Amino acid sequence: AQSVTQLDSHVSVSEGTPVLLRCNYSSSYSPSLFWYVQHPNKGLQLLLKYTSAATLVKGINGFEAEFKKSETSFHLTKPSAHMSDAAEYFCVVSDQVSSASKIIFGSGTRLSIRP
Amino acid sequence: KAGVTQTPRYLIKTRGQQVTLSCSPISGHRSVSWYQQTPGQGLQFLFEYFSETQRNKGNFPGRFSGRQFSNSRSEMNVSTLELGDSALYLCASSLQTGLGVNSPLHFGNGTRLTVT
Numbered sequence: 001a002q003s004v005t006q007l008d009s010h011v012s013v014s015e016g017t018p019v020l021l022r023c024n025y026s027s028s029y030s031p032s033l034f035w036y037v038q039h040p041n042k043g044l045q046l047l048l049k050y051t052s053a054a055t056l057v058k059g060i061n062g063f064e065a066e067f068k069k070s071e072t073s074f075h076l077t078k079p080s081a082h083m084s085d086a087a088e089y090f091c092v093v094s095d096q097v098s099s100a101s102k103i104i105f106g107s108g109t110r111l112s113i114r115p
Numbered sequence: 116k117a118g119v120t121q122t123p124r125y126l127i128k129t130r131g132q133q134v135t136l137s138c139s140p141i142s143g144h145r146s147v148s149w150y151q152q153t154p155g156q157g158l159q160f161l162f163e164y165f166s167e168t169q170r171n172k173g174n175f176p177g178r179f180s181g182r183q184f185s186n187s188r189s190e191m192n193v194s195t196l197e198l199g200d201s202a203l204y205l206c207a208s209s210l211q212t213g214l215g216v217n218s219p220l221h222f223g224n225g226t227r228l229t230v231t
Contacts (some may be wrong), residue, residue, distance in 0.1 A: 032216045043119070043205050043222030049215070090158065096216045101171045103148075103214040105158035 002027045004093050006106035014114045019078040021109045023091030026072060033074045034092040035065055038108075044090065050074060061085070086113045116141060119208050119223035127229045133194040136226045140187050140208030144221070146170075147189035148214060149181060152203040152225070164189055165212040193228075201230045 007022040025033060032051050036044040048059025055067045065076045074091060091106040120139040128134050140147050148163035148171075160173040164183035183189045187208070193200055203225045210218040 034215060041224065043207075043224045044220075045222070046215075046219050049219070051216075092215070094214045094216050096213050099170070101163070101212065101214040101216060103160045105160075107157050 002031065002093050002095065002102055002104045004091050004104050004106040006089075006091050006109050008109050009107065010110045010112065012112040012114060013081050015083055016080050019076070019081045019085065019111065021076040021089050021091075021111065023074045023076065023106060024072050025074060025091070025093045027093055027095055029095045029097055031093045031095040033065075033067065034094065035059065035063065035074075035076045036090045036092060038088045038090065040087075047076070047089075081111075081113050083113050083115070086111055119206060119221050121204075121206055121223035121226050123226060124224070125227050125229075127231065128196050129231055130196055130198060132196050133192065134196060134228060136191045136193075136204055136206075136228070138189045138191070138206035138208075138223060140189070140206075141221055144208035144210055145187055146209040146212045146218075147183055147187065148207050148209070148220070149189070149191050150205040150207070151175075152205060153199075153201070158205075160214070161191070163212065163214060170212045171214060196230045198230050201228060203227050 003026040005024045035047040038044050048057045050057045050067045088108045094103040122137045146165045149161040152158045163171040167183045178194045181191045205225045207220040207222045
């Protein structure tokens with residue numbers, strides 16, 4: 001069975017400091033893992049995707065995520081936060097078995113940036 | 116290239132009524148999937164259509180249904196509305212089926228449904 005746990009519902013950092021958003025997952029198969037961002041009154045935008053090609057995944061806007069199988073984690077990081085990074089972030093797991101696909105969303109982490 | 120378009124943007128309905136939401140995918144995309152977003156339950160997958168066929172389905176009651184037309188546009192219908200159906204409904208389009216595994220999901224800005 002799939003599950004996704006985002007360990008923090010809210011993270012607040014100062015502009016220019018590092019960002020860490022934590023995600024743990026569970027899946028019976030070899031899942032694809034994603035991070036999406038949602039700005040207010042908008043849909044979700046894909047930040048990055050892991051599909052087993054490399055454990056360190058680089059995404060848009062300077063975000064990265066590292067897949068650690070032993071820890072079943074897929075944490076999102078950024079070296080230096082910008083005011084425009086303030087948004088809701090979702091960790092997502094999706095897998096495809098035979099012809100059936102499943103997708104599970106984490107509960108979200110709201111990122112606030114202090115000037 | 117135009118993005119995913121959802122209409123209407125806002126909708127207010129009364130309990131017991133039915134509602135139809137529309138989603139126009141990015142040109143060339145054949146997969147459309149639907150999601151419900153609420154403060155209490157978060158984001159949940161409703162169903163996915165690909166080439167006019169439902170390919171995947173989440174755990175929602177039969178009051179929630181959808182269809183896809185030959186031009187890939189999709190509609191979602193909710194019958195006998197309940198207060199708990201108040202939510203932001205998002206759709207996403209993709210080149211291939213697989214809910215993001217095979218090709219990226221591109222989301223619309225959603226339809227906010229309020230049931231009174």
